[in-house]
Amino acid sequence: MTPTEPTSVAVAGDWHGNASWAIKCIRHLAEHADVTLLLHLGDFGYMGEGFDRYLHKVSREAAKAGVTIWVLPGNHENYDWLAKQPVDNQGRTITSHGILALPRGYRFTVAGVTFCAVGGAVSVDKGRRTFGRSWWPQEEITETEANAISAGPPVDVLLTHDAPMGCATPRMDRRSFLDWVGPVVASEADAHQVRLRNIVDALHPRLLLHGHMHARYSETVEWVTPDYKPYTCRIEGLACDDMEGNQILLDLTDPTNLTVTDLTPPLSKGPRFRDD
Numbered sequence: 001m002t003p004t005e006p007t008s009v010a011v012a013g014d015w016h017g018n019a020s021w022a023i024k025c026i027r028h029l030a031e032h033a034d035v036t037l038l039l040h041l042g043d044f045g046y047m048g049e050g051f052d053r054y055l056h057k058v059s060r061e062a063a064k065a066g067v068t069i070w071v072l073p074g075n076h077e078n079y080d081w082l083a084k085q086p087v088d089n090q091g092r093t094i095t096s097h098g099i100l101a102l103p104r105g106y107r108f109t110v111a112g113v114t115f116c117a118v119g120g121a122v123s124v125d126k127g128r129r130t131f132g133r134s135w136w137p138q139e140e141i142t143e144t145e146a147n148a149i150s151a152g153p154p155v156d157v158l159l160t161h162d163a164p165m166g167c168a169t170p171r172m173d174r175r176s177f178l179d180w181v182g183p184v185v186a187s188e189a190d191a192h193q194v195r196l197r198n199i200v201d202a203l204h205p206r207l208l209l210h211g212h213m214h215a216r217y218s219e220t221v222e223w224v225t226p227d228y229k230p231y232t233c234r235i236e237g238l239a240c241d242d243m244e245g246n247q248i249l250l251d252l253t254d255p256t257n258l259t260v261t262d263l264t265p266p267l268s269k270g271p272r273f274r275d276d
Contacts, residue, residue, distance in 0.1 A: 005110070005111050006035070006036055006037060006110060006111060006252070007111055007251070007252050007253045008033065008034075008035055008249055008250060008251050008252055008253070009035060009037045009038070009039055009110060009249075009250050009252065010029050010033065010035045010037070010038040010039070010067075010247060010248070010249055010250070010263060011038070011039045011040075011041065011159075011209055011238065011247070011248050011249075011250055011260075012025055012038060012039070012040050012041065012238065012246060012247045012248075013041050013211035013214075013237075013238030013239055013240055013245075013246050013247070014041070014042065014043035014044075014074065014076075014211045014212065014214065014238075014240035014241060014246075015040070015043070015044055015045055015240070015241045015246075016043055016045055016076065016240065016241050017044075017045030017047070017048050017051055017054045018045070018241040018242065019053075019054045019057045019058060021241040021242055021246075022045070022054075022057075022058045022061070022241070023057060023058065023061045024265045024268075025246065025247050025263075025264075025265055026038070026058070026061045026062055026065050026067060027061065027065070027265070028247070028263065028264075028265035028266075029065065029067065029247065029263055030064075030065035030066075030067070032263060033249050033263060035067060035249070036066055036067055036068060037067070037068055037070065037110070038062070038067050038068070038069045038070070039070050039072075039115075039117075039159060039209075040069055040070065040071040040072070041072060041074070041119075041159060041160070041161055041209060041210060041211035041212075041238060042071070042072050042073055042074025042075070042077070042119045042120075042121070042161030042211055042212065043074035043075065043076045043077070043161065043211065043212070043240070044071045044073070044074065044077065044101075045058075045077075046071075046073065046077040046078050046081060046082060046095065046101070047076060047077055047078040047081075047134065048134075051078075055095060055096040055099065056096065058096070058099065059096040059097045059098050059099050062098050062099065063097065063098055067098070068098050068099075068100070069098060069099045069100070070092070070100050070101075070102055070117075071095070071099065071100065071101045071102065071119075072101075072102045072104075072106075072117040072118065072119035072159055072160075072161060073101055073102075073119040073120070073139075073161075074119055074120070074121055074139070074161040074211065074212060075120065075121040075122060075123045075135070075139040075140075075161065075162075075212070076123065076134075076135075076139075077136070077139070078136065079136040079138035079139065080132065080136060080138075082095070082101055083138075085101075088100070090106075091103045091106065092106070102117040102119070104117075104118060104119060104120065104141065104145050104149070105117070105118060105145065105148060105149040105152070107152065107155065110252060111252040111253075111255065112252075112255045113156045113157060113252045113255050113258065114154075114155040114156045114157070115155060115156070115157045115158075115159060116149065116152070116155045116157075116158050116159065116203060116205075117159045117160075118141065118149060118158065118159065118160045118161075118196065118199060119160070119161045120139055120140055120141040120161055120162060120192070121139060121140070121161050121162035121189075121192060121212050122139065122140055122162075122185065122188050122189040122192045123135045123139060124177075124180075124181045124185055124186070124189050125181070126185065127181070127182070127185065140188075140192055141162075141192060141195050141196060141199075143195065146195040146196070146198055146199055149199050149202075149203075150198060150199050150202035150203065151202075152203070153203075154203050154204055154205070155203050155205050156205060156206050156207065156255065156258070157205055157206070157207045157208070157209065157250075157258065158199070158200060158203060158205040158207070158208045158209075159208075159209050159210075160196060160208065160209070160210040161210060161211055161212050162192060162193060162196050162210065162212050163193060163196070163210050163212060163213055163235075163237060164193055164196040164197035164199075164200045164208070164210075165190065165193035165194045165196070165197040166197055166221070166223070167219060167221060167235050167237075168217070168219050169213045169215065169217065169237055170213065170215040170217055170237075171213060171215075198226075200223070200233065201223060201224065201225055201226055202225070202226060204223075204225050204229075204231035204233065205233055206232070206233060206234065206258065207233070207234050207235075207236070207258050208233055208234070208235045208236070209236050209238065209248075209250075210235070210236075210237055210238070211237070211238050211240070213237055214239055214240040214243065215237055215239055215245075216237060216238060216239040216243070216244060216245025216246075217236075217237045218234070218235070218236050218237075219234075219235050220232060220233070220234045220235070221233050221234075221235060234258075236248070236260055239264075242267065242268070243264075243267075244262075244264055244267065245262060245264055246264050247262075247263045247264045247265070248260045248261065248262055248263055248264075249261045249262075249263045
């Protein structure tokens with residue numbers, strides 16, 4: 001490790017284009033940790049009316065804090081817009097100054113710790129959304145993408161938007177879920193989580209960080225690789241904007257013992273935080 005290499009990174013869950021909350025997170029981070037990289041787990045805010053203004057505000061605040069933001073796009077993102085943006089020599093999409101969107105399966109190393117970023121999920125509310133305006137089919141990890149990612153070497157940390165099948169994510173009961181989204185969309189969501197679980201089993205990370213479920217929780221699972229070798233993975237689910245547990249600090253000082261601490265800013269009481 002070089003003296004200038006970071007020993008920790010910040011990780012944030014869904015921000016949903018909430019500029020007030022995003023700026024609050026960045027300011028809180030700058031006040032409490034010496035961090036230059038923030039990894040965002042998706043539903044960042046690449047969609048909706050005026051999201052360019054949101055990007056400008058977040059980019060400006062990140063620059064003030066000396067923080068670069070890497071986003072793995074979630075399901076609530078405008079994939080048509082993302083496809084039209086410039087790409088750097090590592091395949092990362094340049095969405096604003098200091099804000100990059102990572103391609104599916106992007107691998108990188110920080111302080112000797114290997115990462116793989118796998119965004120995407122099924123919008124279970126897409127029946128209430130408009131195709132090409134508020135949901136896009138590119139939101140899903142395809143079977144081809146899953147197979148290509150799974151063919152790579154193991155990693156220490158897997159960053160995902162969706163949760164893999166089999167983890168204890170806090171969620172509504174199955175009957176209520178089926179009544180809400182219907183059996184077809186429920187089946188699509190299940191299939192997506194199975195594809196993601198296949199990636200996890202192939203890469204058997206020691207730590208998995210995800211968003212999407214809007215709930216902060218931790219669990220340790222004992223799963224099995226495709227060639228029947230057991231492995232242990234700690235799963236950390238992050239909450240969304242304006243919720244406890246939306247932002248954490250991942251300590252990389254000891255690559256054999258990755259630890260997380262909460263870095264969520266205090267929740268607002270009374271008037272909303274101003275972002276200007």
